[in-house]
Amino acid sequence: MLTKRIIPCLDVKNGRVVKGKRFENILDVNDPEILGEYYSNAGADELVFYDITASNEERSISLEFVEKVAQKINIPFCVGGGVKTIDDFSEILRKGADKISINSSAVKNPQLIKEASEKFGNQCVVLSIDAKKVRKDKWHVFLGGGKIDTGLEVIDWAKKGVELGAGEIVINSIDEDGMKKGYDISLLKKVVSEVNVPVIASGGAGVYEHFLEAALEANVDGLLAASVFHYKEIEIMKLKEYLKIKGIEVRI
Amino acid sequence: MNIIVDYGLGNIKSAQMALNKAGIETIVSDNPALIEKAKFILLPGVGAFRDAISALSEKKLDQSIKKFADNGGLLVGICLGMQLLYDRSFEHGEYEGLGLVKGDIVKLKKEKKVPHMGWNNLKIYRKDPLFKYISEGEYVYFVHSYYAHSQNDEMIAYADYGERIPAIIRKGNIIGFQFHPEKSGETGVKLLKALGEILNDNFSGN
Numbered sequence: 303m304l305t306k307r308i309i310p311c312l313d314v315k316n317g318r319v320v321k322g323k324r325f326e327n328i329l330d331v332n333d334p335e336i337l338g339e340y341y342s343n344a345g346a347d348e349l350v351f352y353d354i355t356a357s358n359e360e361r362s363i364s365l366e367f368v369e370k371v372a373q374k375i376n377i378p379f380c381v382g383g384g385v386k387t388i389d390d391f392s393e394i395l396r397k398g399a400d401k402i403s404i405n406s407s408a409v410k411n412p413q414l415i416k417e418a419s420e421k422f423g424n425q426c427v428v429l430s431i432d433a434k435k436v437r438k439d440k441w442h443v444f445l446g447g448g449k450i451d452t453g454l455e456v457i458d459w460a461k462k463g464v465e466l467g468a469g470e471i472v473i474n475s476i477d478e479d480g481m482k483k484g485y486d487i488s489l490l491k492k493v494v495s496e497v498n499v500p501v502i503a504s505g506g507a508g509v510y511e512h513f514l515e516a517a518l519e520a521n522v523d524g525l526l527a528a529s530v531f532h533y534k535e536i537e538i539m540k541l542k543e544y545l546k547i548k549g550i551e552v553r554i
Numbered sequence: 555m556n557i558i559v560d561y562g563l564g565n566i567k568s569a570q571m572a573l574n575k576a577g578i579e580t581i582v583s584d585n586p587a588l589i590e591k592a593k594f595i596l597l598p599g600v601g602a603f604r605d606a607i608s609a610l611s612e613k614k615l616d617q618s619i620k621k622f623a624d625n626g627g628l629l630v631g632i633c634l635g636m637q638l639l640y641d642r643s644f645e646h647g648e649y650e651g652l653g654l655v656k657g658d659i660v661k662l663k664k665e666k667k668v669p670h671m672g673w674n675n676l677k678i679y680r681k682d683p684l685f686k687y688i689s690e691g692e693y694v695y696f697v698h699s700y701y702a703h704s705q706n707d708e709m710i711a712y713a714d715y716g717e718r719i720p721a722i723i724r725k726g727n728i729i730g731f732q733f734h735p736e737k738s739g740e741t742g743v744k745l746l747k748a749l750g751e752i753l754n755d756n757f758s759g760n
Contacts, residue, residue, distance in 0.1 A: 303714065305673045305693065342739070347673055372568055378695055378737045395600075398567045400697075400737065423601050425669045425697045469669050498664070500671050523672060553673045553693040 372398025482508025657704025
């Protein structure tokens, strides 16, 4: 049976992993490939590297980390952040990434999803959506870190993205992000019931039960988190053992 | 000589690195003459069947791969590289494959999510030296929307995804992995280690 995937997400700036102060005490390194290997050994099923380097020029240098990660780890990984063109896709995939996630560039240019999926296959194209609740049972797609309301409904955009060729949807719940009160289960349920590609939950995980809820109630395919893993509040292997006892299929 | 066939598609670095760790040192080449005479060739593949098979035929690599297989070298296909070994594919049309293995490549049924993406466990269907270091039920990483539909004479391991998905096939000197051993963690490492031993023990060449 296909397992639920546990996915740590790492922010990269100028080729180095950006960490909070507490994280630095845990692992005294910030090389993406060393942290990637660490998570791979710790039981992660997949990794996401999100490049937050500001300028395009700096980003192409920053992206050299992709090659190093590809040489070091033997689990799949996704790269996102600042990907705007087919050439960006080509470059990052050539460096060895398995998937590329796009967010605002897809909203601005939906054809990018179509072109990229036709050229590289839809498994390479991950549509990441920043979702914010605007009223009861209504979520809009936001840009600019939650500042700009596009007016697009999350469910409609997810469906459109899949029609255009996205092979996976990541739902980042802006309301829940960093709150550690759990994933937005009602939104995730809706998205899962409307699209026929894997859906990854992101934003809000704080304790084991949150992962279980999203896996069990929303039936998402992957569970993404950052700080709880980085600060070792949750160890991936222990989380997987917990999920397994609760009847969730995981890779141990 | 061990060769990864370069036909301009997909990422071959991870596969090359993984083979290297398994003791199979490779060069990357698109030279038909070299390929024909090699000891081992890997057919990688990410992307669409049509693009792959037309790239192979443009570079005249299809004929040299067939000759290589006839000569008895160890031919390994990964993911799309495995699908290319079959007679035909129905991915966005109908295209002829290399025809080294009988069967068709067809789309996964809609009851399940497509692509079949993630970690699924291997069920061993027929004993093979390839399984020397792994046991029943280990997880490997799949990502595909089409699968091999055949009489399953060549199937040695499968995964359940609504139906039996051929995961590893073997027909004598031809081996195919539908999943990515190079992305399958320790289980992938163990499979490739066994592959390296099969190569050393049973295949000779230049």
